Amino acid sequence: MSLIAMAWRYLMFRWLVSLLTASSIALGVALICGVVALRHEAESALSRDAGLYDLVVGGKGSPLQLVLSSVYHLDSPTGNIDFTEYERLRRDSRVLWAAPIALGDNYAGYRIVGTEAHFFDLPGREGNGRFFELARGGIYKDPFEVVLGSYVANATGLEIGDTFFGTHGLVDLPGAEVHQDFPYKVSGILAPTGTAQDRAIFGSLASVWEIHETEERIHSAIQGSALLGSRRERQATAILIRLKAPGLRLWMADEIRKRTEGIAAIPINEIMRFQRGIIDPVQRALLVIASAVVAVSCLSCLLTLHQAAERRRRDIAILRSLGGSRLEVASLVFLEGVILTGGGVALGLALGHGGLALAAGPIRDATGLVVQSWRMPTSELLALGAIAFCGSVASLLPAISCYRRTPIEDLHLTE
Amino acid sequence: MIRLRDVRLSLGDPAHGSCARFQLPSFEVDQGEAVALTGPSGCGKSTLINLIAGLRRPEEGEVNVAGADLGVLRPSQLDRHRGAHCGMVFQTFHLLAPFTAVENVAIGLRIGGMRKVAIRERAREVLERVGLGHRLNARPDQLSVGERQRVSIARAVAGKASILLADEPTGSLDPQTGRDVFFLLREVAAEEGRCLLLVTHDSALASDMPRRFDCSGLVQRSGDPQRKEKVAR
Numbered sequence: 156m157s158l159i160a161m162a163w164r165y166l167m168f169r170w171l172v173s174l175l176t177a178s179s180i181a182l183g184v185a186l187i188c189g190v191v192a193l194r195h196e197a198e199s200a201l202s203r204d205a206g207l208y209d210l211v212v213g214g215k216g217s218p219l220q221l222v223l224s225s226v227y228h229l230d231s232p233t234g235n236i237d238f239t240e241y242e243r244l245r246r247d248s249r250v251l252w253a254a255p256i257a258l259g260d261n262y263a264g265y266r267i268v269g270t271e272a273h274f275f276d277l278p279g280r281e282g283n284g285r286f287f288e289l290a291r292g293g294i295y296k297d298p299f300e301v302v303l304g305s306y307v308a309n310a311t312g313l314e315i316g317d318t319f320f321g322t323h324g325l326v327d328l329p330g331a332e333v334h335q336d337f338p339y340k341v342s343g344i345l346a347p348t349g350t351a352q353d354r355a356i357f358g359s360l361a362s363v364w365e366i367h368e369t370e371e372r373i374h375s376a377i378q379g380s381a382l383l384g385s386r387r388e389r390q391a392t393a394i395l396i397r398l399k400a401p402g403l404r405l406w407m408a409d410e411i412r413k414r415t416e417g418i419a420a421i422p423i424n425e426i427m428r429f430q431r432g433i434i435d436p437v438q439r440a441l442l443v444i445a446s447a448v449v450a451v452s453c454l455s456c457l458l459t460l461h462q463a464a465e466r467r468r469r470d471i472a473i474l475r476s477l478g479g480s481r482l483e484v485a486s487l488v489f490l491e492g493v494i495l496t497g498g499g500v501a502l503g504l505a506l507g508h509g510g511l512a513l514a515a516g517p518i519r520d521a522t523g524l525v526v527q528s529w530r531m532p533t534s535e536l537l538a539l540g541a542i543a544f545c546g547s548v549a550s551l552l553p554a555i556s557c558y559r560r561t562p563i564e565d566l567h568l569t570e
Numbered sequence: 571m572i573r574l575r576d577v578r579l580s581l582g583d584p585a586h587g588s589c590a591r592f593q594l595p596s597f598e599v600d601q602g603e604a605v606a607l608t609g610p611s612g613c614g615k616s617t618l619i620n621l622i623a624g625l626r627r628p629e630e631g632e633v634n635v636a637g638a639d640l641g642v643l644r645p646s647q648l649d650r651h652r653g654a655h656c657g658m659v660f661q662t663f664h665l666l667a668p669f670t671a672v673e674n675v676a677i678g679l680r681i682g683g684m685r686k687v688a689i690r691e692r693a694r695e696v697l698e699r700v701g702l703g704h705r706l707n708a709r710p711d712q713l714s715v716g717e718r719q720r721v722s723i724a725r726a727v728a729g730k731a732s733i734l735l736a737d738e739p740t741g742s743l744d745p746q747t748g749r750d751v752f753f754l755l756r757e758v759a760a761e762e763g764r765c766l767l768l769v770t771h772d773s774a775l776a777s778d779m780p781r782r783f784d785c786s787g788l789v790q791r792s793g794d795p796q797r798k799e800k801v802a803r
Contacts, residue, residue, distance in 0.1 A: 478653015
């Protein structure tokens with residue numbers, strides 16, 4: 156019987172204490188894994204989305220709000236900006252790609268984003284091909300055709316050729332006005348992108364304008380107010396821009412701010428500021444709590460092993476009387492600790508990442524963040540290394556105590 | 571096989587006022603010899619056993635066991651020597667509670683350095699020899715006290731140790747079981763020409779042994795007016 160098998164048998168002999176100790180280690184590890192992995196995934200997911208566009212131009216308001224509403228499909232838009240500004244920007248020689256978006260409606264809580272067909276020509280971030288790929292169908296040709304993000308298609312079950320009605324507003328509220336006269340028809344479904352774009356429905360800009368201008372006319376007629384005599388100046392909720400060189404961001408943003416009534420936000424800067432200001436302190440606090448749990452778990456492991464070694468003084472002495480060396484009996488006690496710690500870490504990893512996998516759906520629904528639950532960032536590996544080190548130290552202390560003991564007095568202990 | 575000369579050893583802890591001195595001028599046992607160690611409690615019987623097993627080191631004198639001077643061996647060499655040459659049987663059996671009978675014997679063999687493939691077979695064989703072929707997979711708490719002591723004997727003899735050291739092996743058993751265990755020990759010791767040193771308070775069992783060594787007076791407590799030196803043989 157190998158030393159590992161013996162150590163395992165001793166652990167199983169007092170299985171409840173072993174299970175509780177491993178569970179307390181697992182809890183700390185799960186917390187650390189969850190916090191570290193979530194932090195890393197949130198960072199990379201936020202950066203992934205924010206990196207799609209160099210600039211976002213919108214109505215006056217908070218730059219962060221503008222980015223959240225037009226890039227992440229969260230929060231309310233800041234206001235509108237004249238469509239002529241988009242036409243001017245598109246002609247700018249420094250702009251690689253630009254697309255206007257118009258918001259106002261949703262279907263089952265998923266925002267309907269009015270844009271132009273060349274929105275789907277957005278280049279990949281590395282300059283390789285296009286960012287959007289169609290999984291099925293094609294880009295809309297008629298004004299009331301739409302392309303679904305992959306998550307929307309899965310969540311709603313809509314297929315190519317299906318029709319639905321948009322609801323007024325950016326969130327799904329009971330009693331909200333349904334645009335019954337303007338059915339949308341699904342023309343295509345996008346391949347998953349791992350960004351918030353998977354949670355949007357893309358239609359033509361013309362459809363959004365038509366629905367809302369018609370609604371305005373009806374509301375005006377009901378209220379008896381005069382209809383607008385001439386066609387109003389058309390507006391967009393925001394303009395998304397990819398520049399030929401990221402280094403132009405600050406200059407362009409400054410120019411736009413001076414020239415228009417609106418604002419120009421650099422998504423990656425806003426998101427970094429948001430992370431440092433709000434997310435990081437919360438995550439640091441969670442990390443401190445998780446580290447405290449791990450420290451308590453390691454102490455508990457040390458206590459358990461110490462008590463086990465004390466209870467087993469007689470057994471250790473018997474092994475020595477049979478010819479077992481100090482090193483062998485110390486190794487046996489050390490191995491018990493290593494198995495306990497290793498088991499706790501493995502269980503914690505499964506709990507942490509399993510919990511993250513379970514939470515990935517709700518996180519995506521609530522925030523649009525796509526979390527890759529089973530990826531282990533370097534920071535998590537470092538944290539696990541630190542836990543394994545603490546566990547080994549906790550195992551080493553009772554092992555050293557056993558190494559130093561002489562068997563003679565312990566042989567007279569009774570069972 | 572066993573030779574002790576002018577052995578002196580302090581016992582107890584002077585800091586706690588319990589100072590005693592073990593002193594043995596000479597003691598020898600030949601190969602295959604069976605010796606009963608007798609004497610009142612605390613007279614030094616177990617200390618003698620522990621010196622021979624290398625669990626204690628003398629402060630002065632020589633302890634030579636199976637050709638090795640234990641006084642010059644390093645701790646790790648002493649452990650190996652004990653595993654190779656001495657099989658120990660204790661009053662309270664000292665079996666490892668989480669393991670079955672066959673595993674208890676196998677662990678002894680593993681620690682003694684036997685090859686892995688042969689261990690299980692040898693453990694089974696020796697347990698069958700002591701009449702426990704039907705109890706191989708029973709844990710100590712599932713065995714009677716007599717059976718436990720048989721497992722303990724099996725463990726002691728499984729590794730082919732040339733010396734059997736039995737410290738009151740019948741002390742926890744009823745008289746009949748005690749006699750059975752005693753005769754079993756005699757038999758397994760005689761089968762392969764092992765030395766048997768058996769500590770006992772039972773004068774009837776001691777008188778059944780071919781040689782008897784009275785340990786009275788080996789340990790002198792501080793303030794003890796008598797200082798008795800014994801010479802065996």
